[in-house]
Amino acid sequence: MTTTNEREIPMEELERVTIRFAGDSGDGMQVTGTQFTRTSAVFGNDVSTLPDFPAEIRAPAGSLPGVSGFQISFSSTDIHTPGDEPDVLVAMNPAALKVNLGELPAGAALIVNEDAFTATNLAKAGYASNPLKDGSLHNWNVFSIPISTLNTRALEGLEMTSKQMDLTKNFFALGVMFWLYERSMEPTLQWIGDKFKKRPVFADANKRALRAGYAFGETTEIFHSRYMVPRAPQRPGTYRNLTGNEGAALGFVAASVKANRPLFYGSYPITPASDILHELASYKTFGVKTFQAEDEIAAIGSAIGASYGGAMGMTGTSGPGIALKSEAMGLAVMVELPLVVVDVQRAGPSTGMPTKNEQADLLQVLYGRNSDSPVAVVAPATPGETFWYAFEAWRLALKYMTPVVFLSDAFLATGAEPWPIPSVDDLPDISVPNRTEKAGFRPYDRDPQTLARPWAVPGTPGLEHRIGGLEKADLTGNVSYDPENHHRMQELRQAKIAGIANDIPELEVNGPAEGDLLILGWGSTYGSIRSAVERLQARGHSVAHAHMRYLNPFPRNTGDVVKAYKRVMIPEINLGQLSMLIRARYLVDAQGYNKVRGKPFRISEIEAEAERLIAELRGASR
């Protein structure tokens, strides 16, 4: 649909647009992206975002490692991913262009700050000649704008150094994009006002930059069209934007309120989990106690101590930290205390690529401990779901007196989406009592339903007892080396976790209940798989999608689900972990589809692989 506005610039309506803002880490690309997101969300689009942080904190300006990016996809329909490839790339310098051009499809729009294409910056980015002039960008729709010059001109007369003025050029670029996509400047103007309340000159400068960019769009003749992405049909309700780390922190606090026990979070700084520590450290009015430990081991040790004392002790880290916590997780299994362990996965092994995504800790959290040492594992699929599975992790930990791993990843942690704010009154009560009754108390007695042992916390008269890492005699909890007892206890610990399967929802299937292909996933691949399956279904394929939020125990119908399709495909950002478990557990010939690039799957590649499997199936049945 094409309409015309009063300036005779045609307005084109689009269903969905994906923009990537890229620049030097000092160029404010995260702020720019976040403001565009907020504005689009407030306007009523469905949005999904993916920040791409540089690995170095202060890489040299203009260098390739210093490039910071932020991708936002906004749509008039329900979307599940931040988009495979951008429709528009905003590149603030040559390095940003170089790093991102490879993912920009031919014909896409490229908006560049031509002022930054100086000889020095070109050299830093490794360009032998200026791509704006040598014709190498002919495949793209290039809009070359002297953003720095125009911006400085707009700020003339303000009492600022030219360096300070240059720091506002991201708002100029944002202004151009707001004009191009017909967004209101109001939310951002207000945000700038709040942010620079104490420095009016800066507030003024940033506002002027934004308005100048917008006005430039209006007056320049380089753009021949504007674009409009209408509101998405969102369900009625009040929304906010939520990242996965924020959602997790909120879920943990909500669990604490609904369990009526204080939360204790022991953690050691690690990317990409630290934001959970930062968030929780600011929740003091909820009685949350945070402890920045001397190392990963102390972090989990302190959490176990807090749980022993009757608090909700938890710890959070990423893969390398889980490796260090393994022994203490085993202790928590042995002493059967509630504990939540957050693993925000990142690319490994070893230090790997700390800011990049991977789902390769699944086997580590399930089996990375000495002996048979079962823990429950939950894994949210979207940034918004982190809240619910953080809450769920605590429900299980308290009810079953067990460690529970909350398995998130870098993509969920930093990605954001609109989140319908739940009502506190709708959250269930998850409180459990302490044991206080003296008569008949035995530390390793078990609830017949859940197999949970009693939580008898220090301070309870008459229940003085000793626990520890040595094997326990059934019921009494005294140290025991009896062979039969050990076997029984191993089975009991296993049975307790297995029994959780009766207390969690069945695995849901999106699509036909049986058919050609099931695509089974877990964690942050949800959006890509969901979108791919929607497209495949639209083309008439017999394809279904199931996504596991519980990785130990598996939902009780998992075996039935995976056996109901001729082929099972398991896309994972690892070299085949869930696929190994499914094959081993259910003896089905599930096919892994594995890519480990530190990035989410593209929808199109899942689609292609699915079609390949379906074609193979057709060929086989012919």
Place this chain on the structure above:
Amino acid sequence: MTDTLSPGGQPALSPQNAAIIQLTRKDFVSDQEVRWCPGCGDYSILAQTQKVMPDFGYPKENIVFISGIGCSGRLPYYMNTYGFHSIHGRAPAIATGLKAARPDLMVWVITGDGDALSIGGNHLIHSMRRNVDIRVIMFNNRIYGLTKGQASPTSEIGKVTKSTPLGTVDYPISPLTIALAAEASFIARSVDTHTEHLQQTLTRAGFHRGSVFTEVLQNCNIFNDGAHREFTDRDVREDRMLVLEHGQPMIFGKDRDMGLRLNGYQPEVVKLGDDFRVEDLLVHDEQDPLIAFMLSRLYWPDFPVPVGVIRDVRRPTHDELVTNQIEEAIAARGEGNLQALLSGNDTWTVK
């Protein structure tokens, strides 16, 4: 929200309640059979610990013993209090979390030289620098006992053990110096066989509020018999050990005729008499870090081995600081409203 944490409804009790609570040593003896080697120094440490426990005025359900791995680690099983026999070296970390969550509890950490200074060195150091209100009692037998006789971080250089057949090439660590560097607010040393001194020291440790580090020189008669014999044996100890008392000159010797003075910056052993009088001697000051540092580095045979309280200072504890921040935040902003927190400050409504 803290209500569920005090199931017995017991408030934290002050030491004055000892008279009211009326517990005896027997109340602290558990039903578990003690399993150390006959003749081990740990028996005495356990006995003195059980003996002083009633003095503190805590009901026994409010007392927790946490240990790591090693022979010392078994002690919690023998105390009829709450107990947690944890994993190697991590007891201070577990105790830190427990104490932060439950300021009302009296928490003791029982550890050994390998557990505290080798595998758990980091946790020990950081619990002390945070002034966590826990009482760390480190049994120092200068050997790994439970694993049957390997060199420990306090073994003397050249010590021949199973793991060091030609003698260890590792220099020993000074536990008290470590404690000082980590700013423990109470530092002391005693000896397993000096029962009365050990009781006094444990009593002082128990009443201290803040991080306690107490080294107890302990004999492992199986793998390192006579570890400290040279200066702890009954017939020589008065001549070879310096019993510290706050505000008192540093005198030692069977005949109380030996003393420690400063010669310039150097400590020096002198004989009292014509050349030196009591006024020339150093006076012990538990608040003076320089004296504490010097004392932490005196070893037999060059010097008498100091025992007693080396340092005792008061500063806010970790749990006090944590609790204060929460109380101040609530006083300033009111108790948290979960609905408001979930909503954040940037919402939009779809009708």
